[in-house]
Amino acid sequence: MSYLMDVLRNPDGYFAVTPLSCTCAVFATMFFVLTMIYSFKHMKGVKGLWKYYTYLVLTYVATLGVLFSTTFMVLMVLWGFIGFMLYLLIGFGRGDGTPDAAGKALAIIGGTDVLLLLGIVLIWSIRYDGGTGLEGLFRLPIGNLGIKLNSTGAVIAYLCLASAAFAKAGAMPFHTWLPETARNAPVPVTAFLPASLDKILGIYFLAKVTLEVFVMNQAMNTVLMALGSITIMAAVMMALVQHDFKKLLGYHAVSQVGYMVLGIGTGNPVGIAGALFHMFNNTIYKTGLFMAGGEVERVTGTSDLSKLGGLAKKMPLVFAAFLVCSLSISGVPPFNGFASKWMLYHGILESGGRLWAVWLVAAMLGSALTLASFMKLVHAIFLGQPSELSEKAMRKIGKINFSTMIPLAVLSFLCIVLGILAWKIPFDDYFRPEIGPGFAMPGIWHSGIVAVVMILGFLAGYLVYMAGTLKNAREVAPFVGGETLEDHPDMRVSGVEFYRTIKNLGFLKSMYSLAEKQFFDLYEVLQKTARAFGIILSFMHNGVLSRYFLWFLAGLVVLCVVLV
Amino acid sequence: MMFLLYFLVFGLVVTIVMGLVTSWIDRKVTARVQYRVGPPFLQPLIDIVKLLGKETVIPAGAAREMFLFAPLLGFAGVVSASTVLWANQLHAAGFMGDLIVAVYLLTIPSLSIILGGFASGNPLASLGASREMKLVVAYELPFILAILVPVIWAGSFGLGDIIESQKSFMTAGHISGMIALAVAILCIQAKLAMVPFDIPEAETEIVEGPLVEYSGPALGIFKLTRSMLLFTLPFFLLVLFFGGLRFSGPGFFRTLLEYVGIVAILTVIRNTNPRVRIDQAVRFFWGPVTILAVIAVVLALNGI
Structure with a gap:
């Protein structure tokens, strides 16, 4: 709470303006205004319209906050808030798939927000070795950290932050929420978040993390380029x-x-x-x-x-x-x-x-x-x-x-x-x-x-x-080998x-058929894996006393072996 | 204002003249192969002029503006591509654009044919245009790989640099260069929609596909664009693989030989092969041709 008060009392310590964030903010403002104009006609007759416009405004304000924030903690909170707003906004869609699409977007973006937090904690522990306490974590600046990618911790931290950026921008392998959202969300929402603001936020954050927080090496650059190339080709083929x-x-x-x-x-x-x-x-x-x-x-x-x-x-x-x-x-x-x-x-x-x-x-x-x-x-x-x-x-x-x-x-x-x-x-x-x-x-x-x-x-x-x-151009029926098109709608x-x-x-045929089975969709694959675990667990917990007793005995044996 | 000169003199006039002459060569050689006499020298020009006098017919149900706009788009594309090439050929410092610009400008004529075909609202044109699009996707992969070879040798995308680096030894002299040149010639065969890759037009089957509804000046511009491409694409290969045009003494004859050689290969291929199906073409370009092109790139990266 005191942290929040501090952020509000001296914003100078938490927010700053750079030319790049300014440019981003100008574009974000432009898209906000255009989406507002566009929504007048397109969201007509939708229930809870005041909520819709409130969410848009909140998203816009939070976006500006992310763009100008200089500490990881403020950024992360606003970042997560935008993800949640996206979830609420997708909910205005009227298609059958809307709830699923909204859930998927929230699961993927929210899930990578957890990775973002993990990455921030890792950076904090690498940079300060935990010596500054929580205060240091709350004030951890974005930029000028110069962390080298020479330890496993640093690499994991970078990958965590990058995956948050990837999920927001929609790069592979965290892209799968985007096509579903595009299909099921109302068009103004798609145009506002996944098409414009999420791109600006994701890539802005990726650039900042890559260039200001970490010192990149050839291997990590190659990983980025490979991911980029795969994203280009696979998505365009789909x-x-x-x-x-x-x-x-x-x-x-x-x-x-x-x-x-x-x-x-x-x-x-x-x-x-x-x-x-x-x-x-x-x-x-x-x-x-x-x-x-x-x-x-x-x-x-x-x-x-x-x-x-x-x-x-x-x-x-x-x-x-x-x-x-x-x-x-x-x-x-x-x-x-x-x-x-x-x-x-x-x-x-x-x-x-x-x-x-x-x-x-x-x-x-x-x-x-x-x-x-x-x-x-x-x-x-x-x-x-x-x-x-x-x-x-x-x-x-x-x-x-x-x-x-x-x-x-x-x-x-x-x-x-x-x-x-x-x-x-x-x-x-x-x-x-x-x-x-x-x-x-x-x-x-x-x-x-x-x-x-x-x-x-x-x-x-x-x-x-x-x-x-050209002036005396004549209009005639199209030539289809002597047939008339009106008589042959087929x-x-x-x-x-x-x-x-x-x-x-x-x-390509086999790749496409695998893709149709959602084999490359991380979310679906994880869900299926989770379901498989569920089957195993439900086999273990069948409610019969004798089986629970069996597990109890097995556990006892393991415990004895370990202790003795 | 230098670019105005390049545009007017070289991009427009020289390209049109050379394009018409080249298409005459192509037709004459074809006729000789088939034991015919062949057209007189001015026939390509006469054809275009004649089309300008013919009536413009627009199909009912067409998107009128797009239908008439498409030929202009293709024409503008080939003129600017040619201007970029000429400017770099004659301006050692490099001007207007580089290899990437030229490659992208050279796809605009295909794009214009596709858009024009789509806009005419004729099912035959739609089919033909969709085949053209698939053909573009098919040959683009080996074509990009093939043009990477000169880039690797020159170490730069600049057309001026590519020409300059071949002063002593041209790209086509290396083994990788030769393979890449062969691949590139196959690709421009498809870019020009010549037999065996005239699948989009397939007269006997979908009556010239995207062009089926075109007539009069609009068709004339498409035909003129095709002729200009017939000059611009071999010229592009000359720049990439033979160090551009040479104008003095023996160099001029060498350039002439190289140019006529490329055109002759294109003509001979078109006269000795039957048309393939579109899926065969895609398989051909993504299969053996791409493998050849990859080999060329790997060889070039290793300095062979």
Whole structure:
């Protein structure tokens, strides 16, 4: 209690402002405001709306607290509070899977919070050898500890802290709550926490712990890079075959974290700057994607890809925003996703080591696969032929929904502007202390010039159009070998099964079938193990007196053997 | 303002001219292989000009804006890729972008074909475009590995550095370089959607796939983009594996030989092979081709 009073009485001792935390806070504020605007329409008619908005505000305040806190204890308390808020917010979802998803998120995030506490205690004991008492534990600062990873305790402490960050950001192996949450939580909640604030918090904390608390060595960096690469590839492969667009986006929220972990693992300024830049870019386009998807769900009432299609005609603005965000996340120049990925690739090349080629290929192939899964989304939701459901929905669509379009416009504008201005951003000013002064970019990426050249290319192509016959364009029925599409509704290609070829490919086929059985899901595996223990225990405790007597005797024998 | 010069002169004019000439070579050689006379020199240009005069037809049910925007996207992509390559070829210091930028810009034409096909609202186009996407995913893995080999030899992503480091000894001279070059040629065969990897277009089966609904100027721009790629991709390989273009004396003939050699290989492959299925293509690229590419990378990392 006195500790709490102390925190409130002299906040200077517990909170401080750094350029990086300031940048994070600016973005967090932006997402808070955008989510508020977005929620007006999307949470209409939900019971307990005042509770919903209270939770949002509390989450936002706690996030600011985490970003500015300088002691581990304050950070941990607020960190756990945000996890709990996420649990409560997921509860506003209306799907059948909502309680399970909320429970899973709480179990994984809460479980890693315990690891976080363990890590903090370990650091405290390594640093002060317990000599400062509990007072020292409460005031343990984040930063300037310089703990070397040369003892088992230090390694365990680092892994504990990193797993808390991984679970929050959704990196493997603590990612499994994210796709479930994305599918079952209300869209504004997904856009607010897993897509933006949780990413900022997780990666901010990981960067801080990695760079300020510990002194990294090559082995630990390699572990980080390997985890990052696996996260990128495995999550994007899972995303490729999803049928529900919210779950698909959830898997991408996991996959993108891989890039950030990979970047921090490179251990050089370019890679770290790239990782942090990618974190901000990711929050921008991922929030945009979730919000655009949420609008589609609101209009059509479903997130099942096979029931959608052809919506671009009646939702051109939502489609444009979705397309910009998809191209950004796939790393198409000159959008922002490319700029940060470009920095990451340079970081990987500089990181040296024997395995840099592997990380580079994982990162670059991951981005091609991301493009593939977003092309599937673009086709199945917005392009292609409309399904029955989307035709019905398109007839209802009325005025532009500003509560969706304002956030989407802001986010897609940022995607373009940050991409084009990338070469002029002074990263060492915004990302201190993680990126020290005198940070220099290797290689060349004149994003502005390339953007101008691309625009000139567009103009040249447009002139060709103008010289041609565009003005008197005629509209005719599509050519399908002489058939008419209206008479054959079964000819519609929805796009859901675009990548079945890849799914059925030798080695991948068995991996996919294992993944479908949730073999790689730590939470499920642990739950199954626990259930197995339960079976054994229930066999032991069957309520029959003679069996309890048998155990009693067995225990006595063991005791005798040990004592004698 | 230097980039305006590169854009106008090299990115646009030279690339278009060279692309059309190359596509004439391709067609002429194909015709000779098949005991035909082949088209006159100006035929590729005449084809494009003719398309500009044809009527623009938009399918009912298409996403009109996207449908017309897609060809421009591809065109802008190939023009900027070519501009980046030229700028680095002629500007020793390096300019605008490096290898990664070039690789990403060179995927934009495929992206534009996919988006255009999707936007046309035709099931055949959707099928073709989805095959194109799978093809991109398939060849991207060996392609990335193959282009890593010059990066390993030069120790940098900079195109200028890659050209510079090959002044004395070109990448294709190493064993790893040769393997990587072979892999890269197979990959650009697929990037150009030439037989045996013309699966997305498969005229006999899905009537040119993503392009089925295109006509008039929009189709003309797609065809022009394809021709420009036919120049830009071999040029990209020249930069990576042969130390770029040389303009003086014997060097010029060497460059010409290398360039025509790559184009001839592409043409010969396309004339002597039947089309494969998409799953065969994915297996081919992720199987033997990737293994070859990995071998090349491992050899290069060990300095062979």
